[in-house]
Amino acid sequence: MEKMKDYPDVLNVEDIISILRIGKSSAYDLVHSGQFHTVKVGRRILIYKDVLLQWLDGQSKKMEEK
Known part of the structure; x- marks a missing residue:
């Protein structure tokens, strides 16, 4: 498992999965x-x-309010 600081500033779907x-x-x-907000660049x-x-x-925060 990687730490968030190890991920790039711009993530792709594979990063989200991980x-x-x-x-x-x-x-x-x-x-x-x-x-x-997402950005589509070509197919990415x-x-x-x-x-x-x-x-x-x-x-x-929404979960804490419930």
Whole structure:
């Protein structure tokens, strides 16, 4: 398992799979869900690491509110 600082500043779907420990179809569902900003470059889908971390932080705050 890698630490977040070891990942590049711009992540791809394979990085999301590794970070969140989810399957490929779940990762693609997530990046297509519109829950956070992604950039499509050709066939690649890219996500800024900071955007993913903010999204994760927002998800944990929502769980705390419940």
